[in-house]
Amino acid sequence: MSGTSAHSIVDSGRTLRWVTGGIVIFYALITMLPLVWILVTSFKTPPDSISYPPKVVFEPSLEGYVNLFTTRTRQTPEYLESLPPPETWYDELVRSRNMVIAGPSKFGERFMNSVIIGFGSTFLSVFLGTLAAYAFSRFRIPLANDLMFFILSTRMMPPIAVAIPIFLMYRTIGLSDTHLGMILLYTAVNISLAVWLLKGFIDEIPREYEEAAMIDGYSRFGAFVKVVLPQAVTGIAATAIFCLIFAWNEYAFALLLTSGEAQTAPPFIPTIIGEGGLDWPASAAGATLFLLPVLIFTILLRKQLLRGITFGAVRK
Amino acid sequence: MTESLKIERYSERAARATPPYLATRVRGLSDRTIAWTFIAPTIVLLLLINIFPLVWTIYLSFTNYKANRTARGFEWIGLRNYERILNDADIWHTLQVTAHFLCWTMFFQVILGFGLAWLINKQFKGHGFWTTVILLPMMLSPAVVGNFWTFLYQPQIGLFNYGISFLTGVPPSSFQMIGDVNLAPWSIVIVDTWMWTPYVMLICLAGLRSIPDYIYEAAEVDRASKWRQFWSITVPMVLPFLMLAVLFRAIENFKMFDLVVELTSGGPGSVTELASINLKREAFEKWRTGYSSAFAIILFVTVFGAANIYVKALNRVKQR
Numbered sequence: 215m216s217g218t219s220a221h222s223i224v225d226s227g228r229t230l231r232w233v234t235g236g237i238v239i240f241y242a243l244i245t246m247l248p249l250v251w252i253l254v255t256s257f258k259t260p261p262d263s264i265s266y267p268p269k270v271v272f273e274p275s276l277e278g279y280v281n282l283f284t285t286r287t288r289q290t291p292e293y294l295e296s297l298p299p300p301e302t303w304y305d306e307l308v309r310s311r312n313m314v315i316a317g318p319s320k321f322g323e324r325f326m327n328s329v330i331i332g333f334g335s336t337f338l339s340v341f342l343g344t345l346a347a348y349a350f351s352r353f354r355i356p357l358a359n360d361l362m363f364f365i366l367s368t369r370m371m372p373p374i375a376v377a378i379p380i381f382l383m384y385r386t387i388g389l390s391d392t393h394l395g396m397i398l399l400y401t402a403v404n405i406s407l408a409v410w411l412l413k414g415f416i417d418e419i420p421r422e423y424e425e426a427a428m429i430d431g432y433s434r435f436g437a438f439v440k441v442v443l444p445q446a447v448t449g450i451a452a453t454a455i456f457c458l459i460f461a462w463n464e465y466a467f468a469l470l471l472t473s474g475e476a477q478t479a480p481p482f483i484p485t486i487i488g489e490g491g492l493d494w495p496a497s498a499a500g501a502t503l504f505l506l507p508v509l510i511f512t513i514l515l516r517k518q519l520l521r522g523i524t525f526g527a528v529r530k
Numbered sequence: 531m532t533e534s535l536k537i538e539r540y541s542e543r544a545a546r547a548t549p550p551y552l553a554t555r556v557r558g559l560s561d562r563t564i565a566w567t568f569i570a571p572t573i574v575l576l577l578l579i580n581i582f583p584l585v586w587t588i589y590l591s592f593t594n595y596k597a598n599r600t601a602r603g604f605e606w607i608g609l610r611n612y613e614r615i616l617n618d619a620d621i622w623h624t625l626q627v628t629a630h631f632l633c634w635t636m637f638f639q640v641i642l643g644f645g646l647a648w649l650i651n652k653q654f655k656g657h658g659f660w661t662t663v664i665l666l667p668m669m670l671s672p673a674v675v676g677n678f679w680t681f682l683y684q685p686q687i688g689l690f691n692y693g694i695s696f697l698t699g700v701p702p703s704s705f706q707m708i709g710d711v712n713l714a715p716w717s718i719v720i721v722d723t724w725m726w727t728p729y730v731m732l733i734c735l736a737g738l739r740s741i742p743d744y745i746y747e748a749a750e751v752d753r754a755s756k757w758r759q760f761w762s763i764t765v766p767m768v769l770p771f772l773m774l775a776v777l778f779r780a781i782e783n784f785k786m787f788d789l790v791v792e793l794t795s796g797g798p799g800s801v802t803e804l805a806s807i808n809l810k811r812e813a814f815e816k817w818r819t820g821y822s823s824a825f826a827i828i829l830f831v832t833v834f835g836a837a838n839i840y841v842k843a844l845n846r847v848k849q850r
Contacts, residue, residue, distance in 0.1 A: 230652065231652055231653075231654045231655075232654070234649040234650075234652040234654055235652075235654030235655065235656070235657070235660075237649055238646060238649050238650055238654070238657070238660050238664070239660055241642075241646060241664065242660045242663040242664045245663070245664055245666075245667060245724060245728075246663060246666070247689070248667075248675070248678070248679065248682055248689075248724070249666065249667065249670075251678075251682065251689055252678050255681070263687075264684075264687045265687065266686050266687050266702075267692060267702075268687060268688075268689055268692050342571050342572050342575065343572070345567075345568040345569075345571070345572070346568055346569050346571075346572040346573075348568060349564070349565050349568035349569045350569070353561065353564075353565045355565070355569075367834060367837075368576070368580045368581075368584070369781075370781055370785075370830065370833045370834055370837065371584070371785075371826070371830050372784075372785035372787065372805070372806045372809060372826065372829055372830070373785065373787060373806070374785075374787060374806050374809045374810045374813060374814075374826070375587065375809065375823075375826030375827075375829060375830060376580075376583055376584075377813075377814075378583075378587060378590070378597075378813050378819060378822060378823055378826060379582075379583035379584075379586040379587050379590070379823075380579070380583055381597070381814075382586070382597060382819075383582075383583065383586070398575070398579060399579060401575065401579075402575050402576060402578075402579035402580055405572055405575060405576065406576070406580075409572065434561055434564055435564060438564075459669060462671065463670065463671035463672065463673075463674075465671065465672065465673035465787070465788035465791075465792075466787045466788055466806075466810075469791075470810070470814055479674075480671050480673040480674055480788075481673065483673075483674050483677065484673065484674070484677035484792050494681055497677070497678070497681075498678065498681075500674075501674050501675075501677075501678055504671065504674055505670050505671065505674065505675075508669050508670055508671075509666060509669070509670075511669075512662070512665070512666060512669045513662055513666075516661075516662050516665070519669075
């Protein structure tokens, strides 16, 4: 990424560079359009969102976000007249559509479920993964490569195929639709990759460091905690973000194994569209809030993420 | 339990394989204990939530078990599920749909991904920033994004149709990407290509960056044309990377579920019903648990077998 490599003879011409840059930027803008459109739609009113031709200039409104977080009931104008004047801006907004707020929607809960399950499974995957990766990296374990390949190959199962027995198992032991059940499941899915990645990171830390620490009187476990862990912190963080994004985005298991209590946001957001299937701003608002954290993570931590996305194939 | 025995034997071998000069130096926990305690939780978790379900699926695939009628009991029916699947026209249709999706997404993603990587590798000003922008779609939740694409594909109000009509002059309401039997298979190819081209691009870029400059310099000295350099240096050296990207993407797309379910849910009719969507219908709507388990096993064996053959080919390319 330095861009300073010496292209003495091979240097591509200045105009060529402009052209290539232009094409790439054009592609990038096209590719961003659907994402920008989600953001734009979330600030439209429902009528604006379904106008033809699609509106680019419009008066921004927070109606989508209000609808996302509330449930509302339609009322007659006479009833609305009889109410005391609206206390808040969102009350006023809802009443201007002949409705009153009946209560909060389930979006907040679903979002929190995503947070709890995402962070819970990430913590567990990284914790167990670091231990296993250290053992794989430092002790000569027979058949280690075969075992690693086998662990990774379990990811070739379609999620639905895994979901069938998990569904039966969870139903029997009472883990279906619980946070714990989903955390364990996502950990099991993530851990193969976590071990794979972390082993790569730990392999890069010279053994001599620990050996020196052990000569200085540390036990092997002490050397692991005091020497290896601090060195592996970047790798652990990168793996954690990767596990978090997987758990955050996962849909198939969440759809089949959760329905209420522990349902995460991905299966919930498509159901927001609401009466008549027209409330696109609310749906877009939900999508915006849900996608935004990942977008920010990606922009800030691109280089660390690349390694995870490519199963360690890209190291820079 | 045989599982715990296996772990024990395993960790013992691990400990024995540890060099003795380290073992003697250890105070506190022995290396053997550490190897055991560090690997055991992961192995137990994988046995419980990966291996045990797999074994259970294999067992169920030989029965006529229905998960919504547990009281009725079930019986061993041998290979009859497998026999039925191989004679089921719906299954063959679903595999055809999957093959269409797989081939075309791979085709477009390889062309676009490699092209973009090649352009970005020319290192124009600000290429780092634009690379980040390009790879954003693949980080996002496929289900949420897929759901929003149904809005973009709306015939009257959708941005996609509007854009196409802007470019070609066809009225935007004259075609329906999702509702039309002929266009729906392409609508899922487009969204998947939009989402996953960056992935192929990233891996190609890693390949391009791995080619040392001196090879090009040598070719330049030999007066090889740019065209010749491209085909005899760039392409062969990126090929292993490209093949790796195709392997990862093909596995993912073979089991594609979330994006397409939210986009078309297999419709109209069943023209976009990919293998995973069919599997979900059989298992969780028709509740034919035994039958769908057999289908799941067939899918798994197919991916596993194909991936192994492919990896062999990949290694041959690498050795050249």
